Amino acid sequence: MRTDRPGYQYRDNRDGTRAHYWNPKRAVKGSPAALSAIRLDDGLTDDEIAAECQRRTNELKAELVKRESSPEFDGTIKSLITCFRNDKTSTLHSVKHSTRIRDYEPSLRVLEKNVGKRRVDALRASDFREWFTQWKKKGHRRASGAIKLLRLVISYGAGERFHGCAQARLILSDMRFEQPAPRTVAMTYDQCLAIVKKSAELKCPSIGFVEAVKFETALRRIDVIGEWAPPPGGGEFRWTGLMAKDISKDMVLTLKTSKTGAAVARDLSSYTLVAEAMKAYRIPDIGPVVIDEDHGRPYWENRYAEKFRKVRDAAGVPSSVWSMDSRAGAVSETIEATGSIEAAQELATHTTTKMTKRYSRGDGLETSRKVAEARAKSRT
Template identity: 80%
Template sequence: MRTDRPGYQCRANKDGSTVHYWSPKRAVKGAPSALSTIRLGDGLTEEQIAAECQRLTAELRDELVKLGSPPTYDCTIASLVACYRHDKTSSLHSVKHSTRIRDYEPSLRILVADVGARRIDALRSSDFKKWFAGWKKKGHRRASGAIKLLRVVISYGAGERLIGCAQARDILSDMRFEQPAPRTVAMTYEQCFAIVAKSIEMECPSIGFVEALKFETALRRIDVIGEWAPVPGGGSFRWSGLMAKDISKDMILTLKTSKTGAPVSRDLSTYPLVAAALQAYRIPDIGPVVIDEDSGKPYWENRYTEKFKKVRNAAGVSSTVWSMDSRAGAVSETIEATGSLDAARDLATHTTTTMTRRYARGDGLEASRKVALARVESRPKTAQ
């Protein structure tokens, strides 16, 4: 029995791959039963799995020692992050679980690892500039995310009247950092069709069904595959998302989007890509609509991403095309076909056309041609 990866558990998928977990109850004797098992990332090496299990176990032991007592603020960034994590009134505990795991936690770990020892009451604008430049070398989005969370935790500290935070917040509020360039890639109909076809060939038609549904309806991925999240107050993860009952017998899909709560109705029988995907994928009679063929359960987001990449690559679609780009493809195609930004906004359930423009790809040439033709057709014939 290996002792270098405390709390380790695993489960084999039907495709031969292995899912790795860390169980707090197995790692530390006497750990609270309400603590959730954590799924480790896919593709980790044996050494990385051991390191992650050791890190999580060490953190748990440290938390158990301090159980019941809040972290002590000593003016360092690391102590501020600890207070921010511990305080149930902080914004960390009000965002969606997927947002916390995907956006907040990675940036908080960067702050603690890279600048955690720095005293907040001694910071200058030059420090923030140097940090951003250093993070940017490892990725512009990484740098932007770290600065964004630094603003969040320092604002939290200022609100709690912690020493140095108000002054640091004032310095940061006057600073502007270069934003990463917006994505310019949109999935095309041809690319989506290729992914649908290849997913059927690879016997994982759920991938093609999800991408077809997103491309045709402009729904977000989380609204299609759902989300696994811990139960409030502790306990195992539970899934919530699109259910079979949300699609009627005549193929009318109705739901409220997870981001804004906007009501959505879509007639799936009118979408050719969805029809192509449903030649191989069967919507269950009850329960979640999208099921991972390997596990027989709804997808975890990282598992879906990895599987999508395999299908996309096998389909000969460029690696620059991401799953999220099917939504941009839906918006772009709508604008080109109708010449209407409002129509694209309604399809994507955006509250403003400003957001819709961010999803629109291309130079607008085709849309401008349609508008020009429509204007000519509307003019009196004698004036042409």
């Protein structure tokens, strides 16, 4: 066994190539549970892989040494972020693990890399505007996410009475930044059907099954594939999610949604896309409902997204269609078919119709036609 590649692991692809990863938990004992494996660049030689694993491991060890002592605020944004990360009372530790990894950490890394050395007590409104403009060049959502986390971190500092944070928070509170345009893409029935069929051809029918269930039921992906996350007190990652026992013999699915805790019941036998998907996918008799064929266990979020993109592209579905758009497709199709936003709201388990309208991607033409037809009938 080689010892010059700490944290190294690999995965063989179906095409015979090999994907290389550096896993911080394998590299350094006691690594934070929030850290996940990082894929290394393709085409690296064995020596380059070893050097990269050693570099990342040494950086992680140095970072952990810093974290062992209680961090002190030295006036910079970077040290403020360090305090925010290490303080168990900060909002970073109250959000779901998936939210932290997907939304918080990427934005915190943007802040550390780009403005971490700046002193909080010297910040001006012009600094915030300039940063937003620069970040926006690399993506509007990236810029908005960074500003959102900057507000959170500075508010945390103000609450802890760190020097300069209260004034910076006051400046930011009076500022408004252009929000990214809402998504206008919704997966269509034909696109979902193409994905279902192509996933069967590519021997990964779990993708088609998940997308079919999401499109027909309007459930969130996490409610279908489940989630790997550390327990509240820390430790090894554990999986929670949809189990075989949650689907009855007559194919009625029951669960409580992960976001709002709303009770949901869906008759899977009544959905044509689910029926098509189950020509190739078999629900296990016990345990998790959705299993990654490549690993024989439930999906990690990033692995599902990666495999979905491969199936989508092979199915000829535009790259602008994301997995999350199946939920928007369910809402839009429901409104078009029924003319009732309340029906779509109930299907999507939204607490308000305002949220449902955000998921509706249609222009309202078909709905307006149905309304006009109903009004005409009422006049006779």
